[in-house]
Amino acid sequence: MARNGFFTGLDIGTSSIKVLVAEYVNGEMNVIGVSNVPSAGVKDGIIVDIETAATAIKTAIEQAEExxxxxxxxxxxxxxxxxxxxxxxxxxxxxxxxxxxIKDEDVDSVVKSALTKSITPEREVISLIPEEFIVDGFQxxxxxxxxxxxxxxxxxxxxxxxxxxxxxxRKTVERAGIKVENIIISPLALTRSVLNEGxxxxGATVIxxxxxxxxxxxMRAQELxxxxxxxxxxxxxxxxxxKVLKTxxxxxxxxxxxFGTANLLEASSNEKVQVEVVGNEQPVEITERYLSEIISARIRHLLDRVKQDLERSRLLDLPGGIVIVGGGAILPGVVEIAQEIFGTNVKLHVPNQVGIRNPMFANVISLVEYVGTMTEVDVISQAAVSGEELLRRQPIDIAPKPQRHLSVSEAPVAPRAVVQPVQSFNDDRQVATNKPVRQEQNQVVQEPKQKIGDRLRGIFGSMFD
Structure with a gap:
């Protein structure tokens, strides 16, 4: 059952950073704010420059707040x-x-007992998903x-x-001046959001x-x-x-x-486009067909690699077929090429939320949906994971954080798409904060005073971690 309250999702991509704010009321998600800014300090989905990425995240947060x-x-x-x-x-x-x-504390304790599983030092537990509980042998x-x-x-x-x-x-998000409520595995959230129950x-695959x-x-049998x-x-x-056109x-x-399309059959050999080429004073004319050949070559190369891996894992023939999302899926002809290469049912997923009916927002929407639909048992389990994380791995940071002046990046150019563009939200909405709303939903509980033995173990764990 969905939880009531405000939830914010942050999608840190290689080309753009998206922030979405939504309110859950009686199981219905209402999007009330969204931002999309150019990414920085991120390469191949991984943060490579904390300060630069934090600046971009801060800009996206400010736009979503506005x-x-x-x-x-x-x-x-x-x-x-x-x-x-x-x-x-x-x-x-x-x-x-x-x-x-059996009470909440018992669920927390049994989850923590499952977290004692041996994990190599270079890895951390992100999430623990309970599949079933067994009470006195009843499964x-x-x-x-x-x-x-x-x-x-x-x-x-x-x-x-x-x-x-x-x-x-975590460090990058904290440098942007906000806290991490949950770290969510993007493909897990995306498959749950994009795929239906059947x-x-x-079984189905999301690209x-x-x-x-x-x-x-x-995903198959409700599991990744x-x-x-x-x-x-x-x-x-x-x-x-x-590179090919030298522009x-x-x-x-x-x-x-x-002018581009990934499907050669849709490209015209008669329609021409003028392109400014480096080293030429006059623009050079190219046909749409030639442009399509450049685009198609890259798309086919990528999807051929995906097909080989799916065949190797025996996941190509899943009954649910393939669902494509993301900004790259907007390009005309991608679905047709995917159907030709995979030889199975392929469809483009377009979110149905008002104002963001665009495949590029599917990921950030899935993050908010994942958190908003977490059960109480899921919340307890995730809290247990976070508690273990704080106890075992969080370093003691005594250095003061320097004050920084953040610059606002320019908004990205909106791509050509057959879907509806992002529309502005009303600015006359009453200003509210997350804290009062969340305190109404989740009562603040005083944590018991930590024992001296536990405190010493926490200190020595921080020193030698």
């Missing part, structure tokens, strides 16, 4: 599938209460709270990622064609089966046009969206 009328202090940030690993885990605890009734329980039992078990999946990537992600159960990279995620990252995307098509990147981008 449009939504809400002060953003926490975000749910997406983590790409780079070096993602999925492992089964299980935990077991005795129910300690005299009444033997298939989704929510054991309120039940009576002597022994509580849990079986689930642990998602781990490289510690370096996670540290840089596709998630019987997210971004600017700097393409992510492929296959495989994720792959390909360092090719829409920006590479632009670079190919620029600037800005002109190449305009040619791609205004």
């Amino acid at each position: 449009k939504s009328g809400i002060t953003i202090d926490k975000v749910n940030v997406g983590l790409p599938a780079n070096l993602l690993q999925i492992e089964p885990t299980q935990g077991m605890i005795p129910v300690p209460s005299e009444s033997k009734e 298939g329980i989704r929510d054991p709270r309120g039940m009576m039992g002597i022994r509580l078990e849990m079986r689930g999946l642990i998602y781990t990622g490289p510690s370096t990537i996670l540290h840089n992600l 596709e998630r159960e019987f 997210d064609m971004g600017g700097g990279q393409t992510t492929v995620a296959s 089966q495989q994720t792959n990252i390909y360092p090719e995307g829409g920006d590479y098509v632009t670079k190919d046009i620029s 600037s990147g800005q002109i190449a981008e305009a040619l791609k969206f205004n």
Whole structure:
């Protein structure tokens, strides 16, 4: 069941950074603010310059605040599938209460017992998804709270990622002046958002064609089966046009969206376009067909690689077929080429939220949907993971943070698309903040005073981590 309140998603991409603010009321998500700014300090989906990326994130946050009328202090940030690993885990605890009734604290304890699974030092737990709880041998329980039992078990999946990537992600968001509420695995959220119930159960593949990279995620039996990252995307098509035609990147981008198509059958050999070429005083004429050949070569090369990996993993023939999202999917002809290459049903996913019916926003929408539809058990499990993270790995930072003046980047050029463009939101909305709303939904609970032994273990864990 969806939670009520305001939720903010942050999608840090190679070519753009998107922020979306939405309000959940009685299970309905209402988008109230969205921003899309050029990315910086990010390469192939990974942060390579913390300060530069933080500046771009700050700009995106400020624009989203202006449009939504809400002060953003926490975000749910997406983590790409780079070096993602999925492992089964299980935990077991005795129910300690005299009444033997299972409570929130017991769910938290059994999740923490599952987190004791040995993990290599260079990796961290991102998320733990409970698959089932077992009470005194009775299996298939989704929510054991309120039940009576002597022994509580849990079986689930642990998602781990490289510690370096996670540290840089948290540090960058904090440098932008906001807190990380949840780190969400982007392909997991995207497959849950884009695929319907039948596709998630019987199997389907989602291809997210971004600017700097393409992510492929296959889901079956409600679980992620495989994720792959390909360092090719829409920006590479632009670079190919620029290199072949010897023109600037800005002109190449305009040619791609205004005259380009990935399907050679749709391109005209008679229609011509004038292009400013480096070293020539006069523009050079090219046909739409020639431009299409440049675009098609890159798209086909990428999708051929995806097909080979899906065939190798026996995931190409999933009944749900293939769903394509992302900014690179907007280009005309991509779906037709994908159908030809994969030989299966391929469709383009267009979000149905008013004002952002554009495939490039599918990822950031999925982050907010994932958080807004988390069950209470999911919330408890994620809180347990975060608590372990803070106890074991958070460094003690005693250096004061320098004050920085952030510059506002220019907005990106809107691509040609058959979908509706992003529309402005009303600015006369009453200004509110996240804190009061969230405090109404989640009561603030005083944490028990930490024991001396636990405090010493936390200090020594920080020193030697």
